[in-house]
Amino acid sequence: xxxxxxxxxxxxxxxxxxxxxxxxxxxxxxxxxxxxxxxxxxxxxxxxxxxxxxxxxxxxxxxxxxxxxxxxxxxxxxxxxxxxxxxxxxxxxxxxxxxxxxxxxxxxxxxxxxxxxxxxxxxxxxxxxxxxxxxxxxxxxxxxxxxxxxxxxxxxxxxxxxxxxxxxxxxxxxxxxxxxxxxxxxxxxxxxxxxxxxxxxxxxxxxxxxxxxxxxxxxxxxxxxxxxxxxxxxxxxxxxxxxxxxxxxxxxxxxxxxxxxxxxxxxxxxxxxxxxxxxxxxxxxxxxxxxxxxxxxxxxxxxxxxxxxxxxxxxxxxxxxxxxxxxxxxxxxxxxxxxxxxxxxxxxxxxxxxxxxxxxxxxxxxxxxxxxxxxxxxxxxxxxxxxxxxxxxxxxxxxxxxxxxxxxxxxxxxxxxxxxxxxxxxxxxxxxxxxxxxxxxxxxxxxxxxxxxxxxxxxxxxxxxxxxxxxxxxxxxxxxxxxxxxxxxxxxxxxxxxxxxxxxxxxxxxxxxxxxxxxx
Amino acid sequence: xxxxxxxxxxxxxxxxxxxxxxxxxxxxxxxxxxxxxxxxxxxxxxxxxxxxxxxxxxxxxxxxxxxxxxxxxxxxxxxxxxxxxxxxxxxxxxxxxxxxxxxxxxxxxxxxxxxxxxxxxxxxxxxxxxxxxxxxxxxxxxxxxxxxxxxxxxxxxxxxxxxxxxxxxxxxxxxxxxxxxxxxxxxxxxxxxxxxxxxxxxxxxxxxxxxxxxxxxxxxxxxxxxxxxxxxxxxxxxxxxxxxxxxxxxxxxxxxxxxxxxxxxxxxxxxxxxxxxxxxxxxxxxxxxxxxxxxxxxxxxxxxxxxxxxxxxxxxxxxxxxxxxxxxxxxxxxxxxxxxxxxx
Numbered sequence: 001x002x003x004x005x006x007x008x009x010x011x012x013x014x015x016x017x018x019x020x021x022x023x024x025x026x027x028x029x030x031x032x033x034x035x036x037x038x039x040x041x042x043x044x045x046x047x048x049x050x051x052x053x054x055x056x057x058x059x060x061x062x063x064x065x066x067x068x069x070x071x072x073x074x075x076x077x078x079x080x081x082x083x084x085x086x087x088x089x090x091x092x093x094x095x096x097x098x099x100x101x102x103x104x105x106x107x108x109x110x111x112x113x114x115x116x117x118x119x120x121x122x123x124x125x126x127x128x129x130x131x132x133x134x135x136x137x138x139x140x141x142x143x144x145x146x147x148x149x150x151x152x153x154x155x156x157x158x159x160x161x162x163x164x165x166x167x168x169x170x171x172x173x174x175x176x177x178x179x180x181x182x183x184x185x186x187x188x189x190x191x192x193x194x195x196x197x198x199x200x201x202x203x204x205x206x207x208x209x210x211x212x213x214x215x216x217x218x219x220x221x222x223x224x225x226x227x228x229x230x231x232x233x234x235x236x237x238x239x240x241x242x243x244x245x246x247x248x249x250x251x252x253x254x255x256x257x258x259x260x261x262x263x264x265x266x267x268x269x270x271x272x273x274x275x276x277x278x279x280x281x282x283x284x285x286x287x288x289x290x291x292x293x294x295x296x297x298x299x300x301x302x303x304x305x306x307x308x309x310x311x312x313x314x315x316x317x318x319x320x321x322x323x324x325x326x327x328x329x330x331x332x333x334x335x336x337x338x339x340x341x342x343x344x345x346x347x348x349x350x351x352x353x354x355x356x357x358x359x360x361x362x363x364x365x366x367x368x369x370x371x372x373x374x375x376x377x378x379x380x381x382x383x384x385x386x387x388x389x390x391x392x393x394x395x396x397x398x399x400x401x402x403x404x405x406x407x408x409x410x411x412x413x414x415x416x417x418x419x420x421x422x423x424x425x426x427x428x429x430x431x432x433x434x435x436x437x438x439x440x441x442x443x444x445x446x447x448x449x450x451x452x453x454x455x456x457x458x459x460x461x462x463x464x465x466x467x468x469x470x471x472x473x474x475x476x477x478x479x480x481x482x483x484x485x486x487x488x489x490x491x492x493x494x495x496x497x498x499x500x501x502x503x504x505x506x507x508x509x510x511x512x513x514x515x516x517x518x519x520x
Numbered sequence: 521x522x523x524x525x526x527x528x529x530x531x532x533x534x535x536x537x538x539x540x541x542x543x544x545x546x547x548x549x550x551x552x553x554x555x556x557x558x559x560x561x562x563x564x565x566x567x568x569x570x571x572x573x574x575x576x577x578x579x580x581x582x583x584x585x586x587x588x589x590x591x592x593x594x595x596x597x598x599x600x601x602x603x604x605x606x607x608x609x610x611x612x613x614x615x616x617x618x619x620x621x622x623x624x625x626x627x628x629x630x631x632x633x634x635x636x637x638x639x640x641x642x643x644x645x646x647x648x649x650x651x652x653x654x655x656x657x658x659x660x661x662x663x664x665x666x667x668x669x670x671x672x673x674x675x676x677x678x679x680x681x682x683x684x685x686x687x688x689x690x691x692x693x694x695x696x697x698x699x700x701x702x703x704x705x706x707x708x709x710x711x712x713x714x715x716x717x718x719x720x721x722x723x724x725x726x727x728x729x730x731x732x733x734x735x736x737x738x739x740x741x742x743x744x745x746x747x748x749x750x751x752x753x754x755x756x757x758x759x760x761x762x763x764x765x766x767x768x769x770x771x772x773x774x775x776x777x778x779x780x781x782x783x784x785x786x787x788x789x790x791x792x793x794x795x796x797x798x799x800x801x802x803x804x805x806x807x808x809x810x811x812x813x814x815x816x817x818x819x820x821x822x823x824x825x826x827x828x829x830x831x832x833x834x835x836x837x838x839x840x841x842x843x844x845x846x847x848x849x850x851x852x853x854x855x856x857x858x859x860x861x862x863x864x
Contacts, residue, residue: 461792463759
């Protein structure tokens with residue numbers, strides 16, 4: 001055995017007693033002499049490794065045992081092992097192990113940042129962003145974490161992730177000043193540094209009972225796009241007064257990302273709420289109720305991201321002298337939001353003109369005057385008015401078209417007739433003409449109002465054909481006797497499938513049907 | 521009264537377009553103590569499924585099929601407001617929020633609507649977005665509402681590319697996707713292929729799955745890329761291809777010279793439909809998808825007195841124009857072999 005070998009070496013009997021030991025080993029392991037049990041002179045991990053090898057239980061492929069000896073780390077290699085003894089060589093791997101440890105920590109941080117960026121950038125929903133922030137912070141930066149948003153309506157939204165990874169959301173009417181540093185962190189700007197506080201002095205809604213022992217707490221600001229996004233409170237079991245150097249960089253980076261994600265989500269929610277409120281006025285009506293007739297409608301704006309466009313329809317259950325309902329379908333020149341805003345004005349104007357509904361021409365004249373009186377009368381509108389009244393089991397219609405495609409009547413025998421109701425479009429000329437046509441629907445028959453987006457749909461099996469009025473009439477033959485809802489759905493579907501994935505104009509359809517059969 | 525007798529009664533009312541009689545059937549079932557879920561699934565859904573079969577077999581017209589669907593839709597609305605539904609919803613444990621939507625281009629809204637009703641009965645807060653929901657609308661809704669899951673429905677396999685886009689888009693916002701509907705295959709194989717987090721064969725199974733806890737996320741990093749070269753080529757050339765096949769058929773099939781405008785237009789649409797299914801089959805690289813579609817179409821044509829020979833000729837003509845697409849040709853050949861085997 002190399003008495004002067006640079007590596008610590010020792011022979012140990014199968015029973016665990018040191019038999020021989022070199023100088024380096026003697027120096028390393030205090031008290032290591034022949035005759036001394038290994039367990040007394042060496043650290044537990046080495047004694048355990050010896051028992052495993054001597055007992056033939058060392059698993060192949062697991063690599064050498066390793067562990068600390070004093071300040072350093074050693075690997076223990078069993079060089080020769082037989083039934084009586086094992087010869088151990090100890091290798092100092094402190095540098096290597098430390099480098100590996102640093103690399104592992106670095107990888108962990110990188111993994112954390114990758115996960116954080118993926119999760120924080122994926123959603124525009126405020127609650128989800130708050131939840132992700134709390135969960136990631138508790139998992140990677142602390143044992144438990146709270147995300148606290150600036151006060152809205154005297155309450156703070158507090159998102160808590162406990163040490164088990166469970167997230168709860170609460171709206172609490174708490175005073176931020178009861179947590180040192182929280183008020184400043186919530187203000188966001190100018191940015192304040194992370195502040196370590198004594199967890200014993202934090203209120204119960206921060207350091208909660210179920211968290212177990214909390215040794216330290218730090219309050220950080222979540223800065224977001226120039227706006228205060230909230231504050232992050234990290235709670236740790238360990239007692240400490242500051243971040244480790246590497247840790248601080250990552251914690252600040254995470255707080256910046258989370259703050260940005262939260263403020264974007266909040267802005268999105270605010271914008272969406274405003275849009276929704278403004279849009280509500282412009283959306284087509286959902287409820288379509290008319291005495292004595294079924295009415296169904298379908299609407300599809302030109303742009304896939306849009307909810308409204310230049311087509312519109314309305315159903316007024318009582319118009320004129322009150323015996324008739326008025327159904328309106330119209331099309332403002334142009335599409336998108338600008339056209340939609342004008343449809344809103346026209347719908348309001350028509351609503352105000354309802355008392356005149358016995359005389360379609362008068363309504364159209366007044367609407368024409370209103371549109372021409374605008375400061376920039378550049379957009380015109382085409383529309384169809386249909387007054388609807390029950391007439392026994394039948395439905396009586398008075399139909400007027402103002403520059404609009406002629407409504408179609410679907411008879412029970414499958415015939416399709418165009419209503420001869422012509423007139424000038426509205427909002428362009430000082431005087432207008434119109435003719436009103438009477439139509440009688442037998443039970444099961446339908447009058448279809450539609451916008452030109454239906455017949456001008458371009459596509460089909462060969463890609464570039466117009467859907468056209470002729471094809472619409474042909475396909476309507478198949479719909480004889482169907483309820484209003486099924487007719488409207490079918491027309492909208494045929495035109496949409498005709499364009500496939502291609503571009504199309506706004507499409508609107510209203511079906512007015514005389515109900516079939518006896519109604520209870 | 522047995523449950524199938526009630527389904528039979530609803531069927532009669534639905535194809536007659538008699539909403540009141542239809543409502544009477546389901547209300548009588550509830551009064552007789554049939555549970556709401558059973559009325560939905562064993563009566564209403566059974567009638568809806570039958571409408572599809574009877575149309576394929578040419579026993580009812582398109583108008584009757586659409587009428588039945590419209591009546592059934594109204595029946596669902598009646599059931600949703602029935603006191604027993606309100607009781608079920610009140611007694612169910614409070615659960616989270618689920619968005620139910622059909623993929624873009626998918627018009628068959630009934631299965632999704634049925635699922636929405638079943639989930640409401642089980643205590644979920646449901647946002648039902650309806651038929652053919654464009655992906656931007658769906659995603660906007662997810663950002664605004666932060667649901668626990670999205671249930672995506674698709675009936676026709678030609679919507680699989682759109683379904684794939686919707687599934688990956690939903691997942692990218694962090695919301696898991698439960699896929700359902702005939703488009704995903706009888707065993708849900710396409711749902712798995714497209715990376716959906718879960719799949720359910722029917723509304724009941726979907727509700728059970730959602731009740732069993734948060735959907736397990738499908739891991740595996742990047743979503744699968746499916747559209748291959750042949751799919752891209754076929755997509756670009758679909759319209760030209762239909763025109764070419766129509767011209768070729770006009771020369772090869774003598775009776776087509778006597779076709780009316782409308783007959784020609786419908787033939788072109790049939791061919792376009794075949795090309796669409798071929799594209800879908802290429803998208804998921806599964807010849808079985810195309811073969812089963814052709815078998816279904818042969819059944820539809822046969823029941824209308826059109827010999828499958830016409831379909832064979834169409835497939836052959838199509839194959840002859842796809843010299844650069846071996847995968848597509850292989851699918852066409854397999855489908856023809858199935859037609860021949862069925863003919864014998």
